[in-house]
Amino acid sequence: MNLADHWLFSYQALARHRLRSTMVLLAIGMGVSSVLLLTSIGEGARLYIEQEFSALGSKMLIVLPGKKETTGSAPPLYGTSPRDLTIEDAQALKKIPSISHVAPIIAGTASVSNQSLSRDIIILGTNRDMFTVRNLTVKQGRMLPENSETRATPVCILGAKLAKELFKKSSPMGQWLRIGEYKYRVIGLLKARGESLGLDLQDMAIIPVRSAQVLFDSPALFRILLQLKQTDFEINTRVNINKIIAQRHDGEADITIISQDAMLSAFNKIIVAVTASIGAIAAISLIVAGILIMNVSYISVSQRREEIGLLKSLGASAREVRQIFIISSLVITSFGSLAGLILSYSLVFIIQTNFPKIPLAIPWWSTIAAIFMSFIVALLFSWLPANKAAAVDPILALRG
Amino acid sequence: MTDNAIINISHMNKTYQVGEQPLHALQNIKLNIKQGEYLSLMGPSGSGKSTLLNMIGLLDRPDSGQYQLQGENTELLTEEQRALLRRKYIGFVFQSFHLIPRLTALENVELPLMLAGVKAKSRQERASKLLSELGLGNHLRQLPKQLSGGQLQRVGIARALITEPTILLADEPTGNLDQSSGQEVTDILERYNRNGITLLVVTHDIALGNRAQRQLNMVDGVIVSDTGLPINTTKPYQQLGSSS
Ligand SMILES: Nc1ncnc2c1ncn2[C@@H]1O[C@H](COP(=O)(O)OP(=O)(O)OP(=O)(O)O)[C@@H](O)[C@H]1O
Ligand SMILES: [Mg+2]
Numbered sequence: 001m002n003l004a005d006h007w008l009f010s011y012q013a014l015a016r017h018r019l020r021s022t023m024v025l026l027a028i029g030m031g032v033s034s035v036l037l038l039t040s041i042g043e044g045a046r047l048y049i050e051q052e053f054s055a056l057g058s059k060m061l062i063v064l065p066g067k068k069e070t071t072g073s074a075p076p077l078y079g080t081s082p083r084d085l086t087i088e089d090a091q092a093l094k095k096i097p098s099i100s101h102v103a104p105i106i107a108g109t110a111s112v113s114n115q116s117l118s119r120d121i122i123i124l125g126t127n128r129d130m131f132t133v134r135n136l137t138v139k140q141g142r143m144l145p146e147n148s149e150t151r152a153t154p155v156c157i158l159g160a161k162l163a164k165e166l167f168k169k170s171s172p173m174g175q176w177l178r179i180g181e182y183k184y185r186v187i188g189l190l191k192a193r194g195e196s197l198g199l200d201l202q203d204m205a206i207i208p209v210r211s212a213q214v215l216f217d218s219p220a221l222f223r224i225l226l227q228l229k230q231t232d233f234e235i236n237t238r239v240n241i242n243k244i245i246a247q248r249h250d251g252e253a254d255i256t257i258i259s260q261d262a263m264l265s266a267f268n269k270i271i272v273a274v275t276a277s278i279g280a281i282a283a284i285s286l287i288v289a290g291i292l293i294m295n296v297s298y299i300s301v302s303q304r305r306e307e308i309g310l311l312k313s314l315g316a317s318a319r320e321v322r323q324i325f326i327i328s329s330l331v332i333t334s335f336g337s338l339a340g341l342i343l344s345y346s347l348v349f350i351i352q353t354n355f356p357k358i359p360l361a362i363p364w365w366s367t368i369a370a371i372f373m374s375f376i377v378a379l380l381f382s383w384l385p386a387n388k389a390a391a392v393d394p395i396l397a398l399r400g
Numbered sequence: 401m402t403d404n405a406i407i408n409i410s411h412m413n414k415t416y417q418v419g420e421q422p423l424h425a426l427q428n429i430k431l432n433i434k435q436g437e438y439l440s441l442m443g444p445s446g447s448g449k450s451t452l453l454n455m456i457g458l459l460d461r462p463d464s465g466q467y468q469l470q471g472e473n474t475e476l477l478t479e480e481q482r483a484l485l486r487r488k489y490i491g492f493v494f495q496s497f498h499l500i501p502r503l504t505a506l507e508n509v510e511l512p513l514m515l516a517g518v519k520a521k522s523r524q525e526r527a528s529k530l531l532s533e534l535g536l537g538n539h540l541r542q543l544p545k546q547l548s549g550g551q552l553q554r555v556g557i558a559r560a561l562i563t564e565p566t567i568l569l570a571d572e573p574t575g576n577l578d579q580s581s582g583q584e585v586t587d588i589l590e591r592y593n594r595n596g597i598t599l600l601v602v603t604h605d606i607a608l609g610n611r612a613q614r615q616l617n618m619v620d621g622v623i624v625s626d627t628g629l630p631i632n633t634t635k636p637y638q639q640l641g642s643s644s
Contacts, residue, residue: 002517314492315487315488315490
């Protein structure tokens with residue numbers, strides 16, 4: 001029996017039991033589409049993050065205090081614990097010709113209050129370069145003062161949500177509010193850009209980095225953001241950064257430099273892993289479909305006993321009978337997978353066109369994995385019934 | 401007489417264990433069949449006729465004994481090899497037709513060729529030609545439920561003949577048919593026998609059995625008479641044979 005005939009023969013047999021076949025088809029279709037839809041959420045998140053990163057521009061480097069050895073070699077013995085990064089360190093990096101912007105950041109939480117209204121939020125101490133590096137704009141008022149690195153001016157810029165919560169309907173511009181122990185004047189409002197990499201910029205206050213040093217009573221920088229003039233300067237720039245920091249820190253370049261690419265690929269790895277495990281969980285529904293295939297195949301074998309006996313009397317071997325039943329499962333699985341593919345791709349398409357903000361995308365690998373998986377399941381779960389069919393005694397079956 | 405025999409059976413035994421008692425369905429069967437012979441096999445119910453037919457058709461395996469089909473020893477063959485021999489040499493015609501209800505007459509007749517891997521176009525041509533020969537040219541696309549008993553059996557015969565087997569094994573082919581359609585079916589079988597096919601018919605119908613050139617009679621798993629043998633078998637059962 002050639003493959004085309006196998007298909008035809010199985011198709012005719014399946015078409016005869018429309019309800020039963022439809023149930024199996026639906027079960028497989030739902031299994032496939034649950035894998036696809038669930039992984040599409042993870043893949044959508046990954047693409048969203050990728051897009052967020054590229055919105056930042058690919059020329060950013062991040063300098064963190066402390067050396068994180070990832071090469072696996074024994075950690076070097078330090079005489080002292082790693083030194084803090086300071087505003088002066090950041091200023092020293094400006095000497096590197098390939099760097100266009102340097103934004104030192106001191107971050108911490110503090111309570112912000114306006115009269116009786118008070119909130120605990122994240123305070124970001126930084127300078128003007130931050131606005132360029134992170135693509136921030138001021139909706140109203142002005143940016144941080146030019147001398148944010150040298151003078152602890154008591155001014156702040158508020159995120160939109162924070163401004164609304166502290167000042168309700170009245171305009172916060174020019175008003176004074178209290179952050180921790182100090183009073184600050186509101187000089188600007190951030191343009192709402194929503195979330196950026198997990199930081200809710202709308203619920204945040206930005207102050208000059210020198211003011212933050214005073215506020216938190218510590219010169220330690222949280223990190224330094226750098227923008228390169230061109231991407232391909234990265235390797236050279238890293239060397240220069242390490243050299244300058246080493247000079248300033250008694251010969252020890254006790255910092256970690258992260259590029260955006262490295263962060264992105266780390267994110268990618270995590271999300272793909274999470275997506276794959278979600279997909280694997282969804283694949284359990286395929287196993288449920290498999291059990292249905294098995295039961296339906298058993299029913300079909302006992303109903304088609306006479307036919308099996310006949311096929312054997314016509315010269316079909318046990319192996320061919322087994323093939324007939326396995327291929328029958330594969331035929332229904334192909335239709336089921338196809339239904340699942342059509343269902344989930346059109347569902348994702350409809351969501352994308354109607355709600356473009358929801359990030360959804362079916363990853364190619366889960367499409368392949370879901371189809372592959374459904375065929376494996378069909379094969380495994382039809383094996384036992386097919387063997388039962390192969391073992392039918394033609395004499396008993398034909399005596400009927 | 402074994403030289404030109406297509407079927408060569410000797411010392412064949414088959415015992416079923418029914419409860420405590422062993423049941424000898426076939427006892428020391430010896431049977432040679434030559435190409436083109438027309439045999440009838442008669443005997444009381446339970447005498448082993450179908451069992452013998454299934455042995456010849458390689459659907460069943462004897463407990464002991466030899467069986468050569470077309471000169472080939474079958475005892476040591478695997479199931480796969482036996483299936484292949486069956487496909488090549490054997491055609492079965494059943495009392496209850498055993499047509500697949502979802503398939504049309506044409507598709508039912510095509511089935512053995514489909515199993516053998518013959519291309520769709522050529523098997524359709526062959527099957528419709530054969531069905532036309534059997535007077536079913538106008539019923540190719542009909543499902544079994546739309547056909548009469550006589551028509552069903554003609555489809556069954558066409559299915560058995562389509563692979564051009566050397567021997568046709570018919571187990572009570574007219575058992576479910578009325579007089580006239582039974583006669584039609586018998587005529588067809590005999591026509592193909594005259595064209596060279598070996599025909600073995602199991603029947604309870606004495607008139608039909610008597611039409612065969614060679615008549616076998618079985619009782620309790622033993623062939624008690626065989627008109628094809630010069631001297632009859634040694635067992636003292638001759639009086640039960642209908643024609644010896
Ligand atoms: N699978 C089996 N298990 C037990 N006994 C069996 C089996 N197959 C056949 N027999 C017995 O073997 C004997 C011969 O059976 P067989 O079917 O060959 O008889 P038969 O001559 O064809 O009878 P009938 O004319 O009724 O068709 C019977 O007694 C039957 O009950
Ligand atoms: Mg019988």
